[in-house]
Structures are given as structure tokens and as C-alpha cells.
Amino acid sequence: ASAKTSRKKTSAVSDDLKQFEVTTEEFKDCVVKHLHVTLGTDENKASKKAWWNATCAAVNEIVFERVTKTQKTHYQKDTRAVHYFSLEFLMGRFLKNNLTSVGLTDIAKQALEQLDLDFNEICEEEPDMALGNGGLGRLAACFVDSLATLGYPAIGYGIHYEHGLFTQEIQHGRQLERPDSWREYGNPWEICRPESIQEIPLYGYVETKYDEGGHIHKEWHPGRIIKGVPWDIPVVGYGAKTVNILRLWESRASDFFNWDVFNAGGYLDAQVENVQAETISKVLYPNDNTEAGKELRLIQQYFFCACSIKDIIRRYKRAHGNDWSKFTDQVVIQLNDTHPAVAIPELMRILVDRAEMHWDDAWAICQNVFAYTNHTLLPEALEKWSVRLFEKVLPRHLEIIYEINSRFLEDVVEPAFPDNDEVKRKLSIIEEGHEKMVRMGNLSVIASFKVNGVAEIHSQLVKSDLFPEFNQIWPDKLTNVTNGVTPRRWLKSCNPALSKLISEYVDDDWPVHLDKLQKLNDFADDSKFQKVFMQIKHDNKVELAKVIKSLTNIEVDPTALFDIQIKRLHEYKRQQLNLIHIMALYRRLLQNPDYDMPKRVFIFGAKAAPGYYMAKEIIYAINKVADRVNNDARIKDKLKVVFLPNYRVSLAEKMIPAADVSEQISLAGKEASGTGNMKLALNGAVTIGTLDGANIEIAEEAGEDNVVIFGLTVEEVKAKKAAGYNPWDYYYANEELKAVLDWFDTDYFTPGKPGELAEIKRSLLDYGDTYLTLADYASYSDAHKKIDRLYQDKPTWARMAIINTATMGKFNSDRSIQDYVNNIWKLTPCFIEE
Numbered sequence: 001a002s003a004k005t006s007r008k009k010t011s012a013v014s015d016d017l018k019q020f021e022v023t024t025e026e027f028k029d030c031v032v033k034h035l036h037v038t039l040g041t042d043e044n045k046a047s048k049k050a051w052w053n054a055t056c057a058a059v060n061e062i063v064f065e066r067v068t069k070t071q072k073t074h075y076q077k078d079t080r081a082v083h084y085f086s087l088e089f090l091m092g093r094f095l096k097n098n099l100t101s102v103g104l105t106d107i108a109k110q111a112l113e114q115l116d117l118d119f120n121e122i123c124e125e126e127p128d129m130a131l132g133n134g135g136l137g138r139l140a141a142c143f144v145d146s147l148a149t150l151g152y153p154a155i156g157y158g159i160h161y162e163h164g165l166f167t168q169e170i171q172h173g174r175q176l177e178r179p180d181s182w183r184e185y186g187n188p189w190e191i192c193r194p195e196s197i198q199e200i201p202l203y204g205y206v207e208t209k210y211d212e213g214g215h216i217h218k219e220w221h222p223g224r225i226i227k228g229v230p231w232d233i234p235v236v237g238y239g240a241k242t243v244n245i246l247r248l249w250e251s252r253a254s255d256f257f258n259w260d261v262f263n264a265g266g267y268l269d270a271q272v273e274n275v276q277a278e279t280i281s282k283v284l285y286p287n288d289n290t291e292a293g294k295e296l297r298l299i300q301q302y303f304f305c306a307c308s309i310k311d312i313i314r315r316y317k318r319a320h321g322n323d324w325s326k327f328t329d330q331v332v333i334q335l336n337d338t339h340p341a342v343a344i345p346e347l348m349r350i351l352v353d354r355a356e357m358h359w360d361d362a363w364a365i366c367q368n369v370f371a372y373t374n375h376t377l378l379p380e381a382l383e384k385w386s387v388r389l390f391e392k393v394l395p396r397h398l399e400i401i402y403e404i405n406s407r408f409l410e411d412v413v414e415p416a417f418p419d420n421d422e423v424k425r426k427l428s429i430i431e432e433g434h435e436k437m438v439r440m441g442n443l444s445v446i447a448s449f450k451v452n453g454v455a456e457i458h459s460q461l462v463k464s465d466l467f468p469e470f471n472q473i474w475p476d477k478l479t480n481v482t483n484g485v486t487p488r489r490w491l492k493s494c495n496p497a498l499s500k501l502i503s504e505y506v507d508d509d510w511p512v513h514l515d516k517l518q519k520l521n522d523f524a525d526d527s528k529f530q531k532v533f534m535q536i537k538h539d540n541k542v543e544l545a546k547v548i549k550s551l552t553n554i555e556v557d558p559t560a561l562f563d564i565q566i567k568r569l570h571e572y573k574r575q576q577l578n579l580i581h582i583m584a585l586y587r588r589l590l591q592n593p594d595y596d597m598p599k600r601v602f603i604f605g606a607k608a609a610p611g612y613y614m615a616k617e618i619i620y621a622i623n624k625v626a627d628r629v630n631n632d633a634r635i636k637d638k639l640k641v642v643f644l645p646n647y648r649v650s651l652a653e654k655m656i657p658a659a660d661v662s663e664q665i666s667l668a669g670k671e672a673s674g675t676g677n678m679k680l681a682l683n684g685a686v687t688i689g690t691l692d693g694a695n696i697e698i699a700e701e702a703g704e705d706n707v708v709i710f711g712l713t714v715e716e717v718k719a720k721k722a723a724g725y726n727p728w729d730y731y732y733a734n735e736e737l738k739a740v741l742d743w744f745d746t747d748y749f750t751p752g753k754p755g756e757l758a759e760i761k762r763s764l765l766d767y768g769d770t771y772l773t774l775a776d777y778a779s780y781s782d783a784h785k786k787i788d789r790l791y792q793d794k795p796t797w798a799r800m801a802i803i804n805t806a807t808m809g810k811f812n813s814d815r816s817i818q819d820y821v822n823n824i825w826k827l828t829p830c831f832i833e834e
């Protein structure tokens with residue numbers, strides 16, 4: 001039995017899902033066949049994991065065939081492609097998504113049912129592929145989904161980490177980190193490609209040689225060679241016409257290098273080298289929006305960039321030989337943040353040292369190949385590498401960076417800002433100081449033909465605050481592409497009931513034409529539709545309540561308002577603001593048992609970087625407050641607080657469909673875009689948020705009446721800081737705020753341990769309240785009162801929820817990708833043959 005079947009021919013973009021005509025019987029036979037021949041077991045003794053593997057294998061009969069067809073077609077048509085370079089791809093699980101893409105979800109469900117298996121239980125067997133921290137990595141995952149769905153030739157390049165983002169456990173309220181072993185026993189979605197292994201040099205020294213003509217030639221004598229082994233993960237576009245790949249590199253010791261040591265009797269030394277080589281792709285750095293400056297991290301960056309550039313050139317040469325004239329027609333490389341910026345000097349090195357191209361010609365190629373996306377303005381996240389470290393690891397690249405820099409300062413900055421040393425100092429790739437540093441942001445802007453921010457306001461700030469002089473020099477270089485999320489994962493597959501309703505009222509091609517959701521606006525006031533819509537929300541809340549019970553043993557009432565804040569734990573995202581407000585509500589309820597508010601459940605999901613002390617303190621405080629509030633009979637279950645451990649993509653898929661309120665409360669100017677905000681609103685949650693990142697565009701789309709905005713604006717934040725912000729003013733001026741902050745000094749939430757939570761109070765008062773939490777408190781509290789009023793008026797709330805879903809079409813990653821294609825990448829969709 002085989003799941004492969006014939007399909008109809010239409011366009012490159014997938015608009016009908018009936019191509020794979022597989023019957024339930026055929027699919028079932030195919031799963032059983034794989035249980036026997038691929039897993040080597042049988043129906044009587046197979047574990048759930050084995051059934052999951054067999055089901056994946058059945059889906060792969062379609063997927064792998066489409067990979068081959070896609071690659072063959074792209075090769076034959078010699079297509080221009082985008083190469084998305086990213087240190088992170090936060091893919092999550094594949095089974096449901098790939099079934100959605102091939103249109104076999106119902107068939108698979110029935111087939112497993114007939115085998116006495118529960119579809120959802122089998123899907124739960126899949127570990128998340130968590131090769132990313134948060135928004136940046138998940139954006140990359142949504143983008144490769146959209147690229148495949150829209151039929152664009154594209155490849156994602158990254159690292160095949162052995163351990164993804166750590167697993168979070170909560171013990172006595174505190175975060176513990178455990179290694180994530182997502183592929184310990186293999187992964188059915190990946191294929192190793194030993195035929196495309198690359199060798200990567202590191203360390204060593206540079207020799208300057210002169211040829212007969214007296215020309216200088218540089219030769220890098222590396223101190224080590226590392227092997228890069230590619231693993232391909234199919235990225236199945238919706239409709240499975242195009243199946244692109246994600247190519248992730250695993251590091252290994254190079255055989256070639258180790259033989260010398262081995263033959264000289266250094267067996268143990270050779271083993272040590274193996275371990276060092278394999279360390280490169282061992283583990284993902286668990287920092288979101290911070291930079292640590294560690295040698296291994298620079299090596300990770302160079303390792304995957306060098307492998308990927310070689311891979312691109314190998315593919316190009318297969319079609320064009322040594323003729324470089326078509327290179328920029330065929331290749332565009334998108335740098336996902338500055339993490340892969342070392343690809344710039346690497347391409348220069350290959351063109352100048354290896355292909356022996358003139359510097360100017362090589363530079364012209366680079367400047368037409370690279371484009372760079374900036375994801376943050378936070379100074380602690382802007383990458384800088386010490387010149388000393390750079391020289392040790394990549395001596396030739398440092399020379400090239402100096403050359404790029406001196407030409408840039410002379411040819412570009414001097415004419416634009418004559419004799420202006422201050423501007424030169426600021427725009428130089430090298431930061432002078434007691435320790436000289438390489439600024440990867442400046443390098444990326446200088447080498448790229450386009451630089452984009454990720455939401456309107458963020459891109460404005462990139463121009464006005466981060467790179468104003470670059471913007472003066474190149475007024476067309478800096479631009480915006482507002483982020484988006486894939487509606488296939490973040491609506492169709494995570495919220496099947498709502499999806500079905502939308503298909504009934506709109507059309508069933510909404511997953512590829514998300515603007516069609518607008519049609520739901522017509523039913524926003526229709527009481528019958530409101531009832532069905534809110535019933536689905538309720539059912540999703542019942543499901544989430546079960547998850548909460550099983551993970552935390554906390555009972556929550558699904559009729560209560562579910563208020564959700566899910567994102568990395570960071571002070572700029574202000575989970576502490578949410579917490580302080582929860583404590584204030586608790587206090588109000590204690591002071592006045594009749595305090596008028598709907599029953600509320602506050603739900604958090606967040607990982608803290610293991611080295612981020614304050615973030616971990618905030619997690620601890622949330623859990624301690626939760627313990628006290630949830631077990632206080634006096635407030636009669638009117639308030640519950642839940643911290644769900646190990647927040648990740650697969651948990652987000654269960655939380656988002658169940659949210660009534662979406663917390664998007666970063667200090668204005670700090671959250672570049674946010675993408676969770678889009679997913680929650682798309683699933684009918686009402687945003688309580690600041691005018692930051694994409695919240696602003698969400699409010700524009702949904703309308704001011706359908707979001708609850710509070711807090712200082714970017715301009716007001718700047719003014720307040722300029723005037724000298726003093727958090728104590730807010731502390732003394734607001735009786736409730738003072739009382740809540742003083743609570744941290746007591747042992748009310750940490751019995752017998754007074755002051756255990758006091759660091760939080762200190763950070764908000766003594767350490768200056770960097771993110772103006774206290775300044776926004778009163779406005780936030782008022783916004784919640786407004787939410788309470790609105791929620792108690794059922795038709796009003798239903799209307800708001802519906803309008804949110806109806807108006808989120810813009811935040812579809814297909815639209816983002818189309819913006820990139822039109823303004824930056826200039827790709828054409830490619831029809832894949834049968």
C-alpha cells in the first residue's frame with residue numbers, strides 16, 4: 001500500500017487541497033506497512049512512539065517525492081532563490097502541519113481511529129524541534145512555510161543543534177533547565193546528505209605572498225578543519241506543490257585533519273579534537289535579545305555561514321561553471337539579524353582569495369547579494385566581537401573587514417560628511433576603545449542592498465535612532481517589512497473548530513487568502529454567529545483547563561476570563577507589570593469581597609535565559625503569588641494565577657485558541673514587532689497593549705474600539721527619560737501601587753521567608769525601573785477595568801473577538817513574504833511538475 005497518488009495540475013500557489021486522493025483504507029495500510037518494514041515491529045507490540053513514526057513515514061511517502069520534484073524543477077529552470085540564513089529555526093512539531101499541507105488530516109485521523117489509536121495522542125509523541133529562542137526563530141519558521149506555500153524557490157540555512165532550547169521545569173516555584181534531546185532516537189522528518197559535506201577552516205594565520213607581477217596574494221593557513229554535515233528537513237507548502245528544504249549543518253571532526261595526529265600515536269588527542277569539533281553544533285545559545293560574546297558562538301556563526309556559502313557556490317557552479325556574471329541574478333541571501341553577518345567577509349574571501357576576483361568586482365557582488373533584517377534596538381542585543389577574538393578565530397576575515405571599513409570610510413563617509421570624525425567614529429565597523437570591537441550591525445548595513453525593520457514603528461526607529469547617518473547616506477536602503485505568522489499552523493491546524501466555522505462562513509481557501517476573513521465582519525453583530533463563535537472559544541478553554549490541570553494541578557473555571565501572557569521572560573516585556581496588577585486585584589478582593597470583576601484566570605508561559613537573574617526572580621514571584629492566591633478561600637476562586645511550565649510552540653498551539661485577552665505590554669519602543677500578538681488576535685483574543693511594535697498596526701486593522709491601548713507612547717517615553725524619570729514619584733503618589741510593592745518586603749507570599757521577593761521591588765525603585773513599569777501602572781490598571789466592563793457585556797465582547805479574527809489578514813506571513821519578494825528579493829514563483 002502506498003500513500004502516493006496522482007494530483008491535478010493548477011498553479012504554483014496552492015488553492016485546492018484535493019490533489020492527494022488517498023482513502024482511509026490506503027493510509028491505514030501504509031501506516032501498518034511502515035510499522036512493519038520501517039520500524040521493524042508489529043501492531044501488537046508497537047509503542048505509541050512507533051505508531052507516530054510509522055504515521056510520519058506514511059506522510060513522507062508524499063513529502064519526499066515532492067522534495068525531489070521541487071529540486072529537480074528548480075535545477076532545470078535554473079531559478080533565482082532566496083537563501084534565508086538564520087541561527088534559529090523554531091519549527092515545533094511537523095505531523096499535524098504536514099498533514100494539513102497535504103490535506104490528509106481527516107483521513108489520517110480516521111485511519112488511526114480504525115487502528116484503535118487516538119490521533120491527538122499520537123501527535124503528542126512528537127518532540128518539538130526547538131532550534132530557536134523566541135520570535136526571531138519562529139519568524140524564520142513561518143517564513144519558510146510561506147515561501148513554500150507561495151511556490152518560491154528558497155532554502156533555509158542554519159545549525160543542526162543536537163540540543164535545542166532547554167526544557168524548563170518548575171521546582172518550588174523556580175526555573176530549572178534540563179537539556180532538550182529532541183532527536184536522541186532519530187527524527188523521521190530529516191534526511192542526512194553526506195554527499196554534500198563541506199570542510200570549514202578555523203584559526204591559524206595569514207601569509208602574504210607576492211606573485212611575479214608584484215601583486216599581493218593572501219593565503220590563510222588554518223589551524224583546524226571542521227566537517228559540516230547537512231541534514232535536510234522538508235518544508236511542505238500548503239497544498240504540497242512546492243516542498244522546499246531547510247538545510248541544517250552538523251559539525252564533525254574532519255577525517256582529513258585527524259589522521260596525522262592519529263598516525264603519530266595521538267589517539268587520545270584525536271579523540272579530544274573530535275569532541276571539540278562536535279561541540280560546535282551541540283547546543284543552541286539560550287539567550288533571547290542578548291549577546292554574550294563567546295568564542296564558541298562566533299565559531300557557530302562562521303561554521304554555518306561558511307558551509308552554506310560553499311553550498312550555494314557549489315550549486316551555482318553546477319549550472320554556470322566559473323562564470324560569476326550571473327551570480328547576483330540567481331542568489332539573494334537574507335541575514336536574519338546580524339548573527340550570520342560573518343557570511344559577508346566569507347563571500348569576499350572566496351571571491352578575492354579563491355576566485356581571484358578584483359576587490360571592486362567582488363564587493364559589487366556582495367552588495368547585490370546580501371540583505372539584512374534588524375529585529376531589535378536593545379543595545380544589549382547588538383552584536384560586537386572583540387577584534388582580538390576575531391583575529392584568533394578568523395584572521396583573514398578580520399583583514400577583509402578592515403579593508404571593507406577603510407574603503408567605506410574613504411569612499412562613502414568622507415564625501416557625505418567631509419572631515420567629520422565624529423560621524424566616522426560612529427559609522428566605522430571598528431569601535432575604538434580600550435578593547436577594539438567589530439560592530440556586526442554596521443558591517444551588515446554597509447554590505448547589504450536593503451535593511452529592514454519588522455514593524456512600521458520599529459523601522460522608523462531604525463532610521464531615526466539606530467542608523468540615522470546610514471539613512472542619510474543611503475535613503476532607499478532602510479525599509480520596513482511588517483512581520484506575519486502562518487495561518488496554517490496558527491489557525492487552521494491549532495484551532496480546528498474555529499477553522500471549520502470560518503470555512504463555512506467565508507470560503508475554504510482562507511488559509512491562502514487570509515484577507516477573506518474580512519467577511520466575518522458582516523457577522524460580528526449576528527447573535528447566532530456570536531454564540532457559535534464564543535462556544536468554540538469556550539470549548540477551547542475547556543481543553544486548556546484540562547492541560548492546566550494535568551501540568552500544574554490547578555483547577556480553573558472555563559467560564560472565567562482567560563488572560564494570557566506568553567513570550568520570553570524579559571524585563572522589557574514587563575511580565576512584572578502584569579504580576580503587580582494581579583497582586584493589586586488580589587488586594588482589592590481582600591479589602592472588598594464584593595469588588596466588581598468577572599472571574600479571571602491569568603496564565604503565563606515564559607522561559608528565562610539561564611543566566612538572566614532578574615527574569616528568574618520574576619518567574620519565582622509569579623509562582624509564589626500563584627500559590628497564595630490560588631489557595632486563598634477568601635477570594636472564592638474569583639482570581640487564579642497559572643504559570644505553565646516549558647512554554648514552547650506545541651504549548652502555544654493549545655493556549656492561543658483559548659485566550660480571551662492577549663497581554664502585549666512592553667515599554668513602547670522596545671518590542672520590535674511581536675508575533676504572538678498576531679497569533680492571539682487571529683484566534684479571537686482582545687489585545688491589552690501599549691503602542692509598541694506591531695500592536696500599533698493590529699490596532700489600526702482591528703479598530704481602536706476592539707483593542708485596549710494604554711501607557712506611554714514612544715515620544716512620551718523619550719520625554720520622560722529626558723526629564724529624569726524617578727520611579728519613587730509614582731510609588732508615593734499611588735497608594736495601591738505602594739502597598740503592592742511593599743508586599744514584596746513581607747513574607748505574605750513566601751511564608752517564613754520575608755523579603756524573598758524584594759529584588760523585584762528594588763529593581764523597580766532602587767535600580768531605576770529601566771522599563772518604566774511604575775509610570776505605566778495606573779494606565780494599565782484602568783485598561784484592565786475597561787476589559788472587565790467589556791467582558792461582562794457578552795454581545796459586545798463577542799463582537800470584539802470576532803472583529804479581531806476578521807481583521808488580522810494583514811498579519812499573515814504570506815503577505816510579509818510577498819513584501820520581501822516585491823521590495824527586496826525579486827523572485828518569481830515556480831510551478832512544480834507532476
Ligand code: GLG
Pocket residue numbers: 134135136137139288289375376454483671672673674675693
Ligand atoms: C525579535 C523581537 C520581536 C520580533 C521578532 C521577530 O524581539 O519583537 O517580533 O524578533 O522579528 N529579537 C527578537 O527575538
